[in-house]
């Protein structure tokens with residue numbers, strides 16, 4: 001059968017669809033889910049082909065239940081994906097004001113205010129923002145300083161930045177299981193970086209040291225210059 005222009009268009013559209021799906025899930029927790037589902041499908045297919053009827057029957061029936069379970073478990077990610085699909089590229093939040101953030105970090109470090117700040121990237125952090133107080137406020141150094149001033153109700157927990165907005169404060173991040181020899185603020189920074197692609201900045205209340213957690217790794221104390229370089233890379237500025 002000859003290949004028609006319809007076949008080519010079909011293949012092109014499917015390729016574009018997969019490419020955009022991949023871009024949406026790359027770097028998110030959903031990527032692990034996709035890997036898991038693919039392995040499941042391969043085992044199911046092999047069981048069916050090799051005539052392992054009980055295993056194939058079991059996997060076939062569990063698939064329906066599993067699909068519902070996945071929707072429930074990954075509801076925050078799915079909502080995030082749909083939000084991003086709807087939002088499109090143009091309506092991205094304005095870029096973060098790097099100098100404002102660096103100025104805030106300098107002040108927090110000098111004053112020894114313990115701080116925990118997550119910069120949202122591709123992984124939606126809405127589920128963590130929901131554990132704190134939603135602010136949706138424009139980022140300013142004075143706001144960050146105020147939020148981490150000890151004694152105020154919101155100073156406990158982490159702040160989430162989305163573009164140039166302070167999305168939420170007083171948020172609870174997942175704690176890493178890794179023993180760092182540091183306290184819970186640092187474990188929370190590392191924990192969030194393990195489950196998302198966020199860049200998480202932590203200022204120590206005890207020493208004023210600024211560290212960055214990214215991709216499940218916590219940096220040694222950083223100078224503001226080193227931090228500026230890394231943030232510029234991340235923000236593409």
Ligand SMILES: Nc1ncnc2c1ncn2[C@@H]1O[C@H](COP(=O)(O)OP(=O)(O)OP(=O)(O)O)[C@@H](O)[C@H]1O
Pocket residue numbers: 114115116155156157158171172173174175182183184185186187188203204205206207
């Ligand atoms: N799961 C969490 N999510 C967000 N913030 C957290 C979490 N757990 C603890 N924190 C923050 O960490 C603070 C406790 O910090 P702790 O003194 O244990 O940290 P640390 O890593 O030793 O840092 P520091 O050098 O600032 O003392 C809490 O008051 C809270 O603000």
